Amino acid sequence: MANWTKIDQTVKRWIQEAGTNIRASFTNSLTIQTKSNPNDLVTNVDQETERFFIENIRSHFPDHRILGEEGQGDQIKSLDGVIWMIDPIDGTMNFVHQQRNFAISIGIYEDGIGQLGYIYDIVHDELYHARKGHGAWMNDTPLQKLEQVPVETAILGISATWLINNRHFDQNKLIQLAKDVRGVRSYGSAALELAYVASGRLSAYITMRNAPWDFAGGKMIVEEAGGIVSTISGEDIDMLSINPVFAAAPGLYEDILKKYLS
Incomplete structure (x- = not known):
């Protein structure tokens, strides 16, 4: 049975380290490629960040599977077991052109049920995170339950x-x-x-x-x-x-x- 407390603590360390590396890349030249169309961008930083997470997951949680945007994970055909769904930089166009409005996104699911979720706004150092049954947080502040809005x-x-x-x-x-x-x-x-x-x-x-x-x-x-x-x-x-x-x-x-x- 997965130790979700341990996994949660570990992921948060990795996210902070990846965020530090991405911020450090702001002064470096990017290698930019296109994928499905000219507006679907991927950079060397996307690929390096995904590789960072994959190598750590494989080392620490070898029985977990990985679905990553940049294709360096597993070929996932079912939701059985524990699956990490990773976007190393969601908002790559913003990352390339603005160096803001992008995030690391990770969802960890077990047999199709979400157990842990993370969105890290690197520029503003805002980590949104949640654990099943434990509520949602931004950094150390719990998010209030959403109320009805007309x-x-x-x-x-x-x-x-x-x-x-x-x-x-x-x-x-x-x-x-x-x-x-x-x-x-x-x-x-x-x-x-x-x-x-x-x-x-x-x-x-x-x-x-x-x-x-x-x-x-x-x-x-x-x-x-x-x-x-x-x-x-x-x-x-x-x-x-x-x-x-x-x-x-x-x-x-x-x-x-x-x-x-x-």
């Missing part, structure tokens, strides 16, 4: 990509939602936007395409803060596939799902 006072996290014609969803429904809420924000990092839902900085977050390493850590944190995370149709998220993701505070979740996403 649509008209909500702050929505959504990319402008989904407010123009696209093949994933009727943009007119989302445009109406964007008009009805108090404000709309986009940070370019799914992990940070989920962390902001958990902490109340955002009331809801919607995207049409997130991979498991994008949302694994954030899903855990939002849920431990009392929020709800699902697909945009209200179904359970497939933890091994690309999903549309909808996260929100309770009450607001039901209102948006019924009025704008159905």
Whole structure:
């Protein structure tokens, strides 16, 4: 049986070390490559950071499996056992162009159930973290349980990509939602936007395409803060596939799902 207290303490040390290394890279030249398209970037720092976590996991927890964005982990076909879902730098474009609004994201799941979640905003030294049944935290401060927010006072996290014609969803429904809420924000990092839902900085977050390493850590944190995370149709998220993701505070979740996403 996994010793989650030990794992939690160990991961937090690794995250701090990785964050220190990433901050140190700010003054160095980056090696930048593209993946699926010219806007899908990966740098040597992404790859080095993922390798850092993988080598440590393999050394300390050899029976655990790893699903990493940069493809250096395992070929995962099932959710059996303990699986680490890692995005070494979520928001690589922001990392390259702005050196802010990016994060390390890690979710650790056992037989498909989230046990530990971490999102580390490296620039601001804010570590959002959660353990199943123990609540959600930002650094040493517990996050308050999310309360109901009406649509008209909500702050929505959504990319402008989904407010123009696209093949994933009727943009007119989302445009109406964007008009009805108090404000709309986009940070370019799914992990940070989920962390902001958990902490109340955002009331809801919607995207049409997130991979498991994008949302694994954030899903855990939002849920431990009392929020709800699902697909945009209200179904359970497939933890091994690309999903549309909808996260929100309770009450607001039901209102948006019924009025704008159905």
